[in-house]
Amino acid sequence: MSDIGQLTEFDIIARYFADIDGAGHQPSVALGIGDDCAILSLAANQQLAFSIDTLVSGRHFPDDADPYQLGQRALAVAVSDLAAMGAKPLAFTLALTLPSVDSQWLDDFSRGLRLAAGQYKIPLIGGDTTQGPLTITLQVHGSLCSQAVLKRSAAQPGDAIFVTGTVGDAAAALAVIEGRLVVDQQQHEFLMQRFYQPTARIEVGQSLLGVANAAVDISDGLLADLAHIATASKLAAMINVDQLPLSAVMKQVIAKPQALAYALKGGDDYELCFTVARDNITQIKTLAQRLSLPITEVGIMAAGSGVSCVDDHGDDVVIDIAGYQHFTQSE
Ligand code: ADP
Ligand code: MG
Secondary structure, eight states: OEEEEEEHHHHHIIITTTTTSSOOOTTTTOOOBSSSEEEOOTTTTTTEEEEEEEEEEETBTTTTHHHHHHHHHHHHHHHHHHHHHTOOEEEEEEEEEESSSSSHHHHHHHHHHHHHHHTTOOEEEEEEEEEEEEEEEEEEEEETTTTTTOOGOOTTTTOOOEEOSSSSHHHHHHHHHHTTTOHHHHHHHHHHHHSSOOOOOOHHHTTTTTEEEEEESSSOOHHHHHHHHHHHTTOOOEEEEGGGOOHHHHHHHHHHHHHHHHHHHHHOOEEEEEEEEEGGGGHHHHHHHHHHHOOEEEEEESSSSSEEOTTTTTBBOOOSSSSOTTTTTOO
């Protein structure tokens, strides 16, 4: 596309996207925006990990979504896939389809994107700009040492299952956004931050290399994402629901059965779920202390298949509160 409205494609790139440099000089970027291709340099023992996500307006986010939050959230969600592999962020590309040139929208979107790019030290090195229904595609690139990868298929029987941070907050936030839950101002701020500014656990992911066996980021809900590990590893996963890490706000405003349903079935938290041999558990405790981040043991991998839930008494738990359809989920 050469011209949308009064600004050309090149004006848009120069004005809004050319300077998203991930907060400084990135030695792996040999060539950035402006040529036919961008070029990344990789050290001899490194592999390139990459992942792509498309967000379509009206499907993955509401048409009137705040563009600043959208920019932040879109990159955090994409970078979360690098975290789940233990990859180090290198650079990202952006394919943007716009219905028209809305300078205010572009300004806000690029500010949100720039903020997240600085946070994760990941520069924007290229992309494509076209006219059509609002669609945002982000491809993230990361580097991995070829010896160590956190594959979904690598869990072992007897591995302990851990999750970072707290789970269910994004589902509670969505209930607030959709008017199904009323909270006070402070609780509102906390939940909106958890939803619109999820933290990709990049540092955790890299620290797990050589320590954890399998990992996944929680985008579709703990049960669904842990099921990916169980299936790929040809094992069963058992969760103790009484050990699930719930935020203080969740405990304050939501009754336990609903809180557990959010924690197990709610998506969009972008925490990491991973499995660890029992011998390595002390390393996880040390990591949690070093990062000042709760990392909680929630279950165990065993022979068999599927994901099941028990409580502290060992009784089976069935979560029968229907999962909700989340609007912003990337499919
Ligand atoms: P080509 O015609 O070779 O595909 P383009 O004219 O599409 O190149 O883009 C020119 C330059 O601007 C390229 O380096 C491309 O990667 C970059 N670019 C285009 N759109 C974007 C965007 N939305 N964000 C970042 N870089 C972009
Ligand atoms: Mg192009």
